[in-house]
Amino acid sequence: MIDPKLLRADIAYVANKLKIKGFDLDIELFLKLEKNRKTLQSDYESIASERNANAKAIGKTIAETSVNSEAVEQLKKAGEDLKSKSSDLESQLSLVKEELDSLLELIPNIPDDSVPAGNDEADNQLIREWGTIKTNPDSPDHVEIGLQLKQMDFEIASKITGSRFVHLNGSLASLHRAITQFMLDTHIHEHGYEEVYVPYIVNSASLWSTGQLPKFEDDQFKLDDDRGYYLIPTAEVPVTNIMRDRITNDLPLRYVAHTPCFRSEAGSYGKDTRGMIRQHQFEKVELVHFVEADKSWETFDQLVTHAENILKKLELPYRVVNLCGGDLGFSSAKTYDLEVWLPSQSTYREISSCSNFLDFQARRMKARYKHNGKVELLHTLNGSGLAVGRTLIAIMENYQCDNGKAIAIPDVLQKYMNGLKKISCS
Numbered sequence: 001m002i003d004p005k006l007l008r009a010d011i012a013y014v015a016n017k018l019k020i021k022g023f024d025l026d027i028e029l030f031l032k033l034e035k036n037r038k039t040l041q042s043d044y045e046s047i048a049s050e051r052n053a054n055a056k057a058i059g060k061t062i063a064e065t066s067v068n069s070e071a072v073e074q075l076k077k078a079g080e081d082l083k084s085k086s087s088d089l090e091s092q093l094s095l096v097k098e099e100l101d102s103l104l105e106l107i108p109n110i111p112d113d114s115v116p117a118g119n120d121e122a123d124n125q126l127i128r129e130w131g132t133i134k135t136n137p138d139s140p141d142h143v144e145i146g147l148q149l150k151q152m153d154f155e156i157a158s159k160i161t162g163s164r165f166v167h168l169n170g171s172l173a174s175l176h177r178a179i180t181q182f183m184l185d186t187h188i189h190e191h192g193y194e195e196v197y198v199p200y201i202v203n204s205a206s207l208w209s210t211g212q213l214p215k216f217e218d219d220q221f222k223l224d225d226d227r228g229y230y231l232i233p234t235a236e237v238p239v240t241n242i243m244r245d246r247i248t249n250d251l252p253l254r255y256v257a258h259t260p261c262f263r264s265e266a267g268s269y270g271k272d273t274r275g276m277i278r279q280h281q282f283e284k285v286e287l288v289h290f291v292e293a294d295k296s297w298e299t300f301d302q303l304v305t306h307a308e309n310i311l312k313k314l315e316l317p318y319r320v321v322n323l324c325g326g327d328l329g330f331s332s333a334k335t336y337d338l339e340v341w342l343p344s345q346s347t348y349r350e351i352s353s354c355s356n357f358l359d360f361q362a363r364r365m366k367a368r369y370k371h372n373g374k375v376e377l378l379h380t381l382n383g384s385g386l387a388v389g390r391t392l393i394a395i396m397e398n399y400q401c402d403n404g405k406a407i408a409i410p411d412v413l414q415k416y417m418n419g420l421k422k423i424s425c426s
Helices: 004-021 027-064 070-104 142-149 154-160 170-189 204-210 236-243 293-313 360-365 388-398 411-417
Strands: 125-130 201-203 229-231 253-262 281-291 318-322 334-342 347-356 368-371 374-377 379-387 406-408 422-424
Touching (some): 027 070, 125 293, 142 170, 142 388, 142 406, 170 253, 170 281, 170 293, 170 379, 170 388, 170 411, 201 204, 204 236, 204 360, 236 281, 236 360, 236 379, 281 293, 281 388, 293 318, 293 334, 293 379, 318 347, 347 388, 360 379, 379 388
Antiparallel strands (some): 125 318, 201 229, 253 281, 281 379, 318 334, 334 347, 347 379, 406 422
16 A cells, blocks of 8 residues: 555655556545545544543542532533544544545555556566577467377366366476476575465455455455455465564565466456466466565565576576556556567567565555664565466477477476476377
8 A cells, every 4th residue: 555644745746656557646535535534633632632621620520529519510411522522523534534545545556766658568668688589480389289299188178167277187287397396496495485385265355465456356266155255366465465464573584485376367358368378277486575675676686586597497588578657567666577488479478577566565464574673664575486387388389399299398397307308299
């Protein structure tokens, strides 16, 4: 959540910064609600002061006269009137605060000054490229390769569940698992992350804390019961909520988790429907950082480097782009996307998003740390390290041979495949 102090101090500045995200802040509504809040708060405090004075007067009058004196009765009646006014003001103040909170929870994070202007992914800024791309417009895509190998089947998955699911078998299923284990081992043993296992179902408070609710309710898979449970859209949600309502002295914290992810893909019908690019269920290895405010941007660079290192070890060509304002997520102050090269599409496709949320999520979660004797909001960052399914796709397409009848297994994965060097048609 955005810091209300920023809005009160210079709302015009905040509104102008948010325009880069395509968000129009309702300045008039905020100022109206804030004015009402201040007036009601002042009146409530004034009544509270009068009630306190009245209580003291009652005590003094009782001491000077008697409990049942007319003066005491008058003061008690005045006290009852003040209590009624206080209760009424408290109710009004509560309603105004609720309206303010409803407005605040829909305001996105302020983009960092380094975020470029733009409307969508076409306006993202190229930071760097790595590796040598293969250009072959006739190259088979991952679907053709998987079908030739007889180890990828969308019809079976559709029969079991529906569209946008996949069934893998044989060595291709093993390769999917090998990719996951390789990523975890690298992040734990080389990059210093602590592995965590977390629930795959979360409550609404967890989704609200990381910014998925209320704005992205339609993107979630909600369980059909009265408990308010949701399937996780990403491990970011449960892992980040580890620090909800906590104060720590032990920073930085660096966690890695492998989980399935579930997304309804609302509004994306007809987009990337072929193959495994955009599915309702997929797996990721997620990286989450909790750091002091002054370590935030240094940690962001480390996070991106850790995700890139996976692609380098797999020798997959990729590029890093700085997301423009129009493509930047609701909670993020800055995001670098890592995009891997897919020969069949002759283009780069997102395989990781690395984001710095500053204190935006921490303010919602009340996630804090002690610094020089003071309690401060910590900073949260996360990134995919990487999306497992899309990594599998990239390996299939970049390492395919014999016109898609075989896949060479990257050197770093062979030990996870019992020494197998190639997956071939049976």
